[in-house]
Amino acid sequence: MPEGKIIKALSGFYYVLDGERVVQCRGRGIFRKRKVSPLVGDYVEYQADNDKEGTIVAIEDRKNEMIRPPIANVDQAILVFSAVQPDFSTALLDRFLVLIESKQIEPLICITKIDLLSEAETKQIQQYADEYRSIGYSVLLTSSMEEDGLEELLSYLHKRISVFAGQSGVGKSSLLNALRPELELKTNEISDSLGRGKHTTRHVELIKVNDGLVADTPGFSSLEFTEIEADELPFCFPEMVKLSQDCKFRGCLHLNEPKCAVKAAVEADELLPYRYKHYLQFMEEIKERKPRY
Template sequence: MPEGKIMKALSGFYYVKTADDIYQCRGRGLFRKKKVTPLVGDNVVFDIQENKDGYITEIKERRNELKRPAVANIDQAIIVVSAKEPDFSTLLLDRFLILVETNDIEPIIFISKVDVLSSREFEAIQDYQTIYREIGYKVEMISVKDDRDLDQLSDYFTNRISVIAGQSGVGKSSLLNRLNSNLNIETNEISTSLGRGKHTTRHVELVDIYQGLVADTPGFSSLEFETLELEALASCFPEMKERQQDCKFRGCLHVKEPKCAIKQAVEANDIAKFRYEHYLQFYQEIQNRKPRY
C-alpha cells in the first residue's frame, strides 16, 4: 500500500501527499478505538479507494508531536512575537519557548512589526534580542514590508519542516503570504477593543516555503502547562539547565533552597531577572494545577 505525509487536516479528512499526487483520506475506526488521532506531519500508510479517496491504515512512529497546534514530526518551531500591536511580551514568548522545549523541538524567534517602532522602542527590542541570543536562541527582527528582512530568512526554512506559532495578530499569516505569494492566507486587522487579532485560520496545513514545509496554525490566546512537572521546568530554561549541577543540593528547585546556583546567577545578572521571575510564575502555576485523573 502507498505511503505519504499528511499535509492538511480538515473536517475529518486528511490530505496525504505522495511523491506524485495528493489523496483525500479518512482515518480507520481503529484509531478512534485506540484514541489515536492522525496529525498533520504524520507519515502514514493508506489504502486507495475510488476517485483518489482512501483510508489511513497505519501511522508511522512520530519523532515528536504538539497538541496545540496539532502537528507531528517537526524540525523546528518558529515563534512569531510582535514588537508592537500587540505589544512585545517576554512572558508570552517564554510560555511558547517552554512548550517547544518540553517537546525537544528547536525554537527560533521572529520579532515582527519592527517597522512601526520609534528609535527608543527599537533599541529596547534590540536589548531583548541580545538577551535571548546570549541564552542560545536564534532571534531575527523582521518587517513583512521589507524584502531584505524576508530574504535573510530563507536559510531557516530550506529542507526543514517548521511549525509557525504565536499569539493572534502578530502577523504570522502576513509573513507566510509574503514568503509565498500563492498562499493568500486570509488575515484580519487587530481588534482595537480586544487588543488582539482575529485570525481566520481554522485548520492546520503544511505549506511550501523556501523549499521547506511550514505548518500555519490557528492563533493562541493562552498556553497552559498541562503535563509539565515541577522538576522538569528549570530544564526548559537553557541558562538554568546548564547551571543546575552547581546547586548545593541535588533536586534543587531554585525557589527557597540555600546556595542555589540559579539564584546566585540572577543576583550576578548572569541570568536575566525577568526570565527567573517567569520561572517562579510558571512554578506556581504548575504547583497549583488541579490534578488530572
C-alpha cells in the same frame, strides 16, 4: 502499501502527500477505539481506493507532537511575536519557549513589524533580541511590509518541517504571504477594542516553502502547562540547565534550596531577572494545577 505524509486535516479528511500527488483519506475506526488521532505531519500508510481517495491504516511513531496546534514530527517552531500591535511580551514569549522546549523542538524567535517602531522602541527590541541570543536562541527581526529579514528566514525553512506559532494578530499569515505571495492567506486588522487579532486560520496545513514544509496554524492567546511537571520545568530554561550543574543538590528546583547556583546567578545579575521571575510564576502555576486522574 503506499506511504505518505499528512499535510492537511479538515472536516474528518486527511490529505496525504505521496510524492507529487495528494490523496484524500479517511482514518480507520480502529484509531478512534485506541483514542489515537492522525495529525498533520504524521507519516502514514494508506490503502488506496483509487488515484485520489484512500484510508489511513497505520501511523508511524512520532518524534514529537503538539496539542495546540495539533501537529507531529516538527523540526523547528518559528515563534512569531510582534514588536508592537500587540506589544512585545517577554512573559508570553517565555511561555511559548517553555512549551516548545518541553517537546524538544528547536525554537526560532521571529519579531515582526519592526518597521512600525520609533528609534527608542527599536533600541528596546534590539536589547531583548540580544538578551535572548545570549541564552542561545536564534532571533530574527523582520518586517513583512519592508521585506526585512525575509531572506534569512527563508534559509531557516529549507528542507525542514516548521510550525509558525504565536498570538493572533502578530503577523504570521502576513509573513507567509510575504514569503509566498501566491498563497494569499487571510489576514485581519487588529481590533482596537480587543487589542488582538481575530482568528483567521481555521485549520492546520503544511505549505511548501523553499523546499521545506511550513504549518500556518490557528492563533491563540493563552497557553497552559498541562503536560509539564514541576521537576521538568528547570530543563525548559537552557541557561538554568547549564548553571544547575553547580547546584549542591541534584534535582534542585532553584526555589529555596541551599547553595543553588541559579539563585546565586540571579543575585549576581548574571541571569536575566525577568526570566527567573517568569520561571517562578510558571512553577507556581504548575504546582497549583488541579491533579489529573
